[in-house]
Amino acid sequence: MTKTRIAELKDFYLRELTGDVIPFWLTHGIDRERGGLLDFLDREGRPLSTDKGGWAQGRAAWVFSALCNRLGPREEWMAAAKSCADFTRDKVLAGPGGRAYFELDREGRPLVLRRYLFAEAFAAIGLAEHSVASGDPSYLEAAKRALAVYDRFRGTLPAKIEPTLRPMRGHSDTMLMINVFQILRDADPGNADSYTRRIEERIAELFRYFVKPELKALLETVAPDGGMTEGCEGRCLNPGHAIETSWFLMAEARRSGDEGLLGKAVEILDWSLSRGWDQEYGGLFSFLDVEGRQPAQIEWDMKYWWPHCEAAVACLMAYAATGDRKWERWFETIHDYSFRHFPDRVNGEWFGYLRRDGSVANTVKGNHYKVCFHIPRFMLIVLGLLDELREAAE
Amino acid sequence: MTKTRIAELKDFYLRELTGDVIPFWLTHGIDRERGGLLDFLDREGRPLSTDKGGWAQGRAAWVFSALCNRLGPREEWMAAAKSCADFTRDKVLAGPGGRAYFELDREGRPLVLRRYLFAEAFAAIGLAEHSVASGDPSYLEAAKRALAVYDRFRGTLPAKIEPTLRPMRGHSDTMLMINVFQILRDADPGNADSYTRRIEERIAELFRYFVKPELKALLETVAPDGGMTEGCEGRCLNPGHAIETSWFLMAEARRSGDEGLLGKAVEILDWSLSRGWDQEYGGLFSFLDVEGRQPAQIEWDMKYWWPHCEAAVACLMAYAATGDRKWERWFETIHDYSFRHFPDRVNGEWFGYLRRDGSVANTVKGNHYKVCFHIPRFMLIVLGLLDELREAAE
Numbered sequence: 105m106t107k108t109r110i111a112e113l114k115d116f117y118l119r120e121l122t123g124d125v126i127p128f129w130l131t132h133g134i135d136r137e138r139g140g141l142l143d144f145l146d147r148e149g150r151p152l153s154t155d156k157g158g159w160a161q162g163r164a165a166w167v168f169s170a171l172c173n174r175l176g177p178r179e180e181w182m183a184a185a186k187s188c189a190d191f192t193r194d195k196v197l198a199g200p201g202g203r204a205y206f207e208l209d210r211e212g213r214p215l216v217l218r219r220y221l222f223a224e225a226f227a228a229i230g231l232a233e234h235s236v237a238s239g240d241p242s243y244l245e246a247a248k249r250a251l252a253v254y255d256r257f258r259g260t261l262p263a264k265i266e267p268t269l270r271p272m273r274g275h276s277d278t279m280l281m282i283n284v285f286q287i288l289r290d291a292d293p294g295n296a297d298s299y300t301r302r303i304e305e306r307i308a309e310l311f312r313y314f315v316k317p318e319l320k321a322l323l324e325t326v327a328p329d330g331g332m333t334e335g336c337e338g339r340c341l342n343p344g345h346a347i348e349t350s351w352f353l354m355a356e357a358r359r360s361g362d363e364g365l366l367g368k369a370v371e372i373l374d375w376s377l378s379r380g381w382d383q384e385y386g387g388l389f390s391f392l393d394v395e396g397r398q399p400a401q402i403e404w405d406m407k408y409w410w411p412h413c414e415a416a417v418a419c420l421m422a423y424a425a426t427g428d429r430k431w432e433r434w435f436e437t438i439h440d441y442s443f444r445h446f447p448d449r450v451n452g453e454w455f456g457y458l459r460r461d462g463s464v465a466n467t468v469k470g471n472h473y474k475v476c477f478h479i480p481r482f483m484l485i486v487l488g489l490l491d492e493l494r495e496a497a498e
Numbered sequence: 499m500t501k502t503r504i505a506e507l508k509d510f511y512l513r514e515l516t517g518d519v520i521p522f523w524l525t526h527g528i529d530r531e532r533g534g535l536l537d538f539l540d541r542e543g544r545p546l547s548t549d550k551g552g553w554a555q556g557r558a559a560w561v562f563s564a565l566c567n568r569l570g571p572r573e574e575w576m577a578a579a580k581s582c583a584d585f586t587r588d589k590v591l592a593g594p595g596g597r598a599y600f601e602l603d604r605e606g607r608p609l610v611l612r613r614y615l616f617a618e619a620f621a622a623i624g625l626a627e628h629s630v631a632s633g634d635p636s637y638l639e640a641a642k643r644a645l646a647v648y649d650r651f652r653g654t655l656p657a658k659i660e661p662t663l664r665p666m667r668g669h670s671d672t673m674l675m676i677n678v679f680q681i682l683r684d685a686d687p688g689n690a691d692s693y694t695r696r697i698e699e700r701i702a703e704l705f706r707y708f709v710k711p712e713l714k715a716l717l718e719t720v721a722p723d724g725g726m727t728e729g730c731e732g733r734c735l736n737p738g739h740a741i742e743t744s745w746f747l748m749a750e751a752r753r754s755g756d757e758g759l760l761g762k763a764v765e766i767l768d769w770s771l772s773r774g775w776d777q778e779y780g781g782l783f784s785f786l787d788v789e790g791r792q793p794a795q796i797e798w799d800m801k802y803w804w805p806h807c808e809a810a811v812a813c814l815m816a817y818a819a820t821g822d823r824k825w826e827r828w829f830e831t832i833h834d835y836s837f838r839h840f841p842d843r844v845n846g847e848w849f850g851y852l853r854r855d856g857s858v859a860n861t862v863k864g865n866h867y868k869v870c871f872h873i874p875r876f877m878l879i880v881l882g883l884l885d886e887l888r889e890a891a892e
């Protein structure tokens with residue numbers, strides 16, 4: 105990548121992040137009256153519901169804290185970070201046994217507790233990142249309590265599908281925790297070795313059960329021994345998810361200098377883009393079938409915003425790590441598709457849900473899944489990688 | 499409607515039903531080895547999963563039995579009806595306390611029990627209709643046992659959303675049970691009065707809580723007193739669902755001669771078509787917001803098969819009941835849209851999921867929701883209404 109292009113991209117991403125995406129959430133999302141983040145927003149940023157997603161609070165606490173940690177503190181970012189971190193600690197993590205709620209009302213009273221431990225994980229990363237931004241170690245303690253809740257409940261919650269007849273393993277938990285431990289490790293350097301061990305365990309789990317070189321695929325759901333499980337669920341591929349995993353692995357490989365792991369991570373990216381990229385209209389499919397059959401999801405060919413965020417990060421990271429210009433080209437392809445289709449230049453931020461042909465299917469700016477997270481995270485990481493590329497070029 | 503058109507439609511629907519839709523399910527769906535119906539089928543009819551939906555078994559038992567009851571018995575229909583009815587009675591209704599499973603494996607071993615009582619209701623209609631087709635009263639007893647399970651568990655299962663903070667009423671249960679009691683009443687004429695009373699209770703509930711003439715809308719979810727409830731959920735409209743309710747009500751009004759009820763039912767149809775019909779591409783939207791805001795569902799503008807089935811029935815029934823040619827025109831519009839877009843003339847049966855513009859988004863022929871039910875039911879009812887219109891014209 106040329107120095108000119110690096111500088112151009114740096115300006116562009118900084119402007120998009122600090123001039124468009126973050127102001128949208130500061131203006132419309134941050135709840136100045138009741139604390140935390142309103143996440144269910146329409147195109148103009150007006151709440152479609154004032155109920156608050158549990159995931160959104162921890163994720164937004166991570167974003168506003170990471171902005172301060174990576175770009176330097178700003179008062180409004182720090183205030184937003186504190187509001188989301190406090191709401192996470194005081195309201196989201198107020199479930200039975202310290203569990204985190206999936207949905208709360210505007211005041212933070214509980215509406216929905218789910219049987220998955222994702223809200224706990226997002227609480228942990230938000231609180232950990234905020235402990236660094238704020239310099240207040242009590243947030244790290246809160247993050248570690250959230251992680252202890254995760255550890256205590258893992259494997260104890262009722263399975264959706266009868267586990268004696270059809271036991272299954274899901275990729276989500278394994279992959280998410282790699283990143284959670286990475287963030288905790290940075291916030292809690294005194295215990296770095298222990299987090300690294302847990303990351304290594306999860307990476308081993310990932311390759312033992314989910315990564316299938318013979319199929320050139322990372323499966324979402326497998327039998328307990330890693331074998332195929334029944335039907336569409338067993339054949340389901342989620343290219344965006346696999347790509348996200350690939351950069352979690354690349355980040356680990358770059359830190360430890362493990363060239364073997366780096367190679368395997370780049371391979372997962374390669375498989376996922378080969379299968380997942382729509383040759384006809386561009387963009388990444390949301391779901392695929394490993395045998396090429398019709399995916400079960402009726403929305404399988406919609407282009408969601410977040411796989412494109414993950415793919416941009418993964419391609420630029422692969423380029424930074426390997427120098428292979430194939431990944432520079434892929435980064436430019438993803439970058440180009442994303443900025444031609446997702447941003448709403450009228451009201452700010454991004455649309456999240458396109459039809460296969462790239463037209464906007466639903467104009468919501470937020471819901472309990474599309475929150476203040478994937479877009480700013482990707483932009484922050486891309487900015488960091490561009491700095492690295494610039495330094496290497498100089 | 500002219501006698502010529504009536505005759506033409508009669509031939510057409512008989513051919514579509516007995517020459518296309520039913521043969522597809524007999525060939526690919528009926529599980530001749532393990533009993534019941536395989537419902538997760540791809541475009542060609544090959545199983546995408548051999549797991550069986552609990553809803554599908556009762557619904558298919560209804561369809562194959564109703565075919566015999568309305569068009570005269572055929573050996574292959576009766577065998578399919580018995581297979582699905584037996585699977586329903588012996589496998590689906592084998593849950594705790596007699597509850598019905600939502601999903602089972604091919605052998606009928608339980609995979610998923612949900613906290614909603616829909617599978618019990620579909621079991622009851624399938625078994626009741628099969629008692630008439632088979633002349634075997636033990637199926638009626640099994641249907642009444644399923645109904646007793648429904649009665650016993652109604653209101654006792656844990657709510658998804660915290661009911662002390664956000665108590666809610668859903669339209670689905672009220673509307674579905676009107677039809678369930680109608681089918682039971684026909685199968686169990688000795689107790690007709692008791693079913694009629696229960697239908698009248700549900701109709702009263704419907705108008706007390708869900709039907710909002712001031713909004714020209716039937717709401718899907720309301721507060722316990724029928725007031726609006728928070729957010730997108732409170733503003734959600736499901737045109738197909740409201741239209742289905744309208745014909746359940748019309749059927750009741752025609753039986754009892756209640757002109758007031760008929761008028762109100764036709765009004766619900768009118769509101770729902772006015773709001774729900776896509777003026778740009780044709781077809782019915784899947785979800786709308788009562789205030790015209792962006793619906794929360796990312797797939798809100800997809801055209802599902804079943805609302806079109808329900809709308810064809812409702813419009814022809816409104817025409818038969820009122821003689822108003824507006825409803826004849828609407829029937830022809832729905833009929834035309836449906837048969838131009840949904841049938842798969844290569845492999846038979848219908849596609850279920852179109853994009854807004856009418857192109858096919860997902861080619862599955864079946865899943866646990868799109869089963870052997872809406873399409874044959876609509877065709878059977880249309881055939882009955884055409885007979886009625888022909889008699890009236892003669």
